[in-house]
Amino acid sequence: MSFGQSWRTYLRAFKLSYEHIGKVMLTNLIWFAVGFAPMLAFSYLPFLQTDVFFILAIVIGLVTMGGATGAVHYRMNRVMMGEDTSLRDLWEGFKRYWLRGTILMALAILGLLLLIFNMWFSQNYPTTLFMILSGLWVWGIIFWLALHQFAFPFLINQDIGVLKTLKRAALIVLDNPLPTLVLLVLSALVVVLSVVFAAPLLIFVASFLGIVQNSFYHEMMAKYEAEEQDNSVDVEGEDKE
Numbered sequence: 001m002s003f004g005q006s007w008r009t010y011l012r013a014f015k016l017s018y019e020h021i022g023k024v025m026l027t028n029l030i031w032f033a034v035g036f037a038p039m040l041a042f043s044y045l046p047f048l049q050t051d052v053f054f055i056l057a058i059v060i061g062l063v064t065m066g067g068a069t070g071a072v073h074y075r076m077n078r079v080m081m082g083e084d085t086s087l088r089d090l091w092e093g094f095k096r097y098w099l100r101g102t103i104l105m106a107l108a109i110l111g112l113l114l115l116i117f118n119m120w121f122s123q124n125y126p127t128t129l130f131m132i133l134s135g136l137w138v139w140g141i142i143f144w145l146a147l148h149q150f151a152f153p154f155l156i157n158q159d160i161g162v163l164k165t166l167k168r169a170a171l172i173v174l175d176n177p178l179p180t181l182v183l184l185v186l187s188a189l190v191v192v193l194s195v196v197f198a199a200p201l202l203i204f205v206a207s208f209l210g211i212v213q214n215s216f217y218h219e220m221m222a223k224y225e226a227e228e229q230d231n232s233v234d235v236e237g238e239d240k241e
Contacts, residue, residue, distance in 0.1 A: 001179040001219060009179075010186055013080075013215040017208050020079050024207040030090060031072045031206045035065040063098060066105040069206065070097025073152040076210030080218070093156070100155055103162045108148050115141045146173045146184045152210075153217035176220055183216050 001009070017024050038057035042048050074093025078085040119137035150169040154160065158168070173180045187209055194200035 001176060001223070003178060003182060005219070006179040006182040006216075009215050009219050010182070010212060013208075013212040016080060016215075017204075017211050023075075023079060023085070024211075025203045026087070027072055027075055027090065028203050028205065028207040030087070031068045032202050034071075034094075035068040035206075036061070037064055062106050062109075063102045066100075066102030067094045067098030068101075069105065069152060070094065070101035070156065072206050073097075073156045073210045073214065076207055077153070077156055077214045080211050080214050096159075097155060100162050100165070101152070104148075104151050104155065104165065107162070107166070108144075108151070111144050112141065115144060142184070143170075143173065145188075146180045149173075149180065149183050149187060149213055150217055153214045157214070157217065157221075172217075172220055179216060179220065183213070187212065 038061040042053055042057040071090045071093030074097065075085050075089045078089060115137055119134055119141070122134035122137060147166065147169045150172055151165055154165045154168050154172075155162075158165075160168070190200075190205060190209065190212075194205040
């Protein structure tokens with residue numbers, strides 16, 4: 001995919017989100033309520049504001065956020081594919097992907113924290129080796145964030161395990177650096193604006209990113225499907241000869 005194709009894919013996703021704004025907003029509200037429920041309970045219920053419940057809120061929050069994110073991608077992918085969808089699909093998506101979604105979410109956070117710690121450690125011990133490693137950790141953070149732009153799309157479209165999901169997401173990032181960079185930058189911009197203005201986080205961001213990331217996934221996979229068909233035609237032609 002070229003930059004122009006990547007930009008057009010993003011615009012189509014934005015247009016689709018606008019056309020289904022009711023589904024996008026309601027789905028996002030449910031994602032926010034379910035995903036952040038443990039931390040919201042800790043924040044607003046005084047009798048739960050204990051160290052023990054804080055730890056429980058983090059652990060349970062990984063489950064609710066992982067399952068809710070999988071559910072959002074499941075429904076928004078159906079919207080993107082032009083299929084009929086209802087709120088029941090959110091529950092279906094949650095049931096299917098809560099465990100794998102939780103593991104993906106935990107690995108994403110732990111991996112990012114580890115990379116950031118390594119970069120901090122390298123910068124605070126300024127030897128030549130650690131300074132070189134510091135630059136490598138920056139690229140590692142970018143790659144890790146880029147990889148997770150495709151983690152949930154691979155999970156819900158191919159219904160595979162966590163390791164295969166991460167492996168295939170990594171391969172598609174390495175093979176498509178330009179569109180991946182476009183997706184990463186635009187997604188980061190959406191997330192930052194949503195956090196700054198607060199309201200989009202509540203009513204827009206997860207559903208919109210679900211449509212955008214699945215749109216990029218399908219556009220990229222179409223290239224491989226076309227190449228596979230061409231190879232099949234070539235093999236058939238050689239057999240006939």
